[in-house]
Amino acid sequence: MNTHQPHQPPVAGEGSSLFGDAPEINLSRGRLDLALVRLRLAWRTLRGGWSIFVESRIGLLSLAIIGLFALMAFSHPILMATVWERDVYDPVTGYAFDSFEHPASPSWRHPLGTDSLGRDILSQLLFSAKSEFILGITAALVTVGIATTVGAVAAYYGGLVDSLLMRLADLIIALPGISLLIVLSALFNLNLFYLALIIGVLGGFGGTAIILKSQALSIRVKPYIEAARAAGGSHFHVIFVHIIPNLLPLSLLYMMFTVTGAIFAEAVLSFLGLLDIRMSWGIMIHTANVGGYLLSGANYWWLVIPAGASITLLCSAFYLVGRALDEVVNPRLRRHDG
Amino acid sequence: MTNYLIRRVGQMVLTLFLIVTLTFFLVQAQPGDYATFYSLNPDIPAEAREQIKASFGLDKPLWQQYLVHMKNTFTGNFGISFGHYPRPVLEVLAERLPRTVVLFLSATAVSFYVGFFLGKAIAWRRGGVLEYAATISGATLFTAFTPAFALMMIWIFAFKLGWLPVGKFLDPLIWRGAEVSANHVFSYMLATAAVFIVFAFLTLLAARKLGRLGAGRTPFLVIAAGAAVVPMAWAFTGVGYLALDILRHMILPIATLTLISFAGTMLLTRNSMLETMREDYVMAARAKGLPEKVVRDRHAARNALLPVITSLVYSLIFAIDGSVIIEAVFSWPGTGMTLLEAVRSEDLPLVMGSIVFIGLFSLLAHVIVDVLYVYLDPRIRYQ
16 A cells, blocks of 8 residues: 555654644644644545545546436435425425326426426435435444454454454355345335444444455564554554554445445335335435336436436445545556555 | 465455454344244233243243254255245345356456556556556546446436346346246356366466467367357257356446456556566566567566465455445345345344355455465475
8 A cells, every 4th residue: 555654653742842843832732733744635635535536537527427326415404494395396295286196297396297197306305315424424434443453453363353354254245245134124114314323333344354464464574563562552542543544545435335235235226125215316216116107218317317327326426436546555556666 | 375275265265253253242242132023012911922932942041042043054054035035034034145156257357467567567557548548437436326327327327228137146037938037047157167167277277287288278268169169059958048148137236346346456456567677587587688578478477476365365355345345336146135135124033144145255265365375486386
């Protein structure tokens, strides 16, 4: 990982002299300087990473798509508060009184038409964007939180801890996730939050942990780890201050893949009608399917295509950003060395 | 090598054990139990309720129930399905497993071949139009919303063009007068496919042993001749038209599953190739003056294959989950659809049986990948 600067062993108080500052400045000033230097290093790393990231046009385009969806998610509450009346445009309980037949085709008042229950499709689409982001980001944070800790701990301690955690990861990899979630949805009432939690935990103890552990192994043998130990740092300190920050670039990459997986899983389960969620893209397609509009093809395109395209676009955008990040954190995939 | 395989199989049995344990405790953790299904009716007197509980063994302590469940599962007794009463779960699953296996195996084989082929091609010519086209279309298919994509395929090929049937396993109109059962015909089809694969494999093996005599097109001609014999043999049996009907129903699900899963292999192969292409032996092979195609296929791609096989585990799981979704959309009566049906009708014995079978299936796939890896990587073979 030559794009990421290893953290300096924190020798509190002496930090200022490390960087050639005047030795007489007091302790808090030294800490401030150290923080500034770290900030500058982080900024430089970020800029370097960004310039590599920009090289991949697909990654940039995907980032723009994610931005667009984020904008959609933010626009829904604003639109609801300003121009959209609640009893017409509510994504779940609204009813478009202005049309006698539902699903109504796109019109000026309903740019994407209405579904078979008379609800505005655009409103549903924008509303669901928010829940997809919440789901994806929660699942990704849980996954990465668990996986970095598990990976760092397994690599640092080795031995029994390592083999137990890694066997567990092997076990989880072997489980077919969607099938397991289908079973869970039969037994329990799954809502968005529990779904995010389950996906996060499965991902965190599963494949992501293995990859982060192998990365942590290569960090463990770096001299600054030994220096930190020699300076009296506890195991806890070394793992959380020295190993985990260096795992973060790779974790960020796997966050992207987790988001894709989470959104996909939610959409599939909603499509099969197994989740306890108010509205989502999967539920929109489920509604169209239950009403028998799916095989009507192009006649009722607004029931399926906006939701289906949103799922596909957002999933692939996160996936492709992940792949572009892969080129940033993995120097061997780059076009030029550097 | 034997030790390695024994260890892997041991791990597999342990994993299966854990899956069964997990499902058992999940069912225990949910509110209510088997007996509440039948005893919630207020007309049932308390004694009868107790009797029902006793007949299910639910009056025993949890650990005893667990031991009984374990014993039953590993002796193949999954109980009786509520939804398909009075058929045992094992019988229902045994009928449906081959259909899933066929769907999964053929899709995996084709998607692996296509993915590997495209992956090495786009890595070799980096930055070309092909790379952008393949990456974008592959990633889109890979992350496409599977049910919507499957429905689109149905809409195009079955509904608009009318080339293929919409879904299901067979067409009842064709089968109305038939005197054999669908499973009977299907198992013969499986046997035919197995014989044909063995025949093709042996031909290629013989061609390699024969040396110059077996070079060129001869072995492929022999295989093509074999392939021509198969339909003729089926025509003689008199049930050929029934087999053809099943075959027609198979095409669309397999094609869909292949399309959504080839990209994983392709993108992985590309990355792995990019790393291999920087190795010294590739430069050495070029310096020797070998043709570009030989350098690519024999030197770079052969070594890039190993990490792809290691990661095949992930794509296998992806394909197994994908086949559950595909089965649901195409009404293909395999284990995935059985699981879904059972979940919807709260047929708990069938739910547990199906998830154990799906787990077993994914574990077996793992072991096969391991064997393949040992075969491909001489460093493990000669340890």
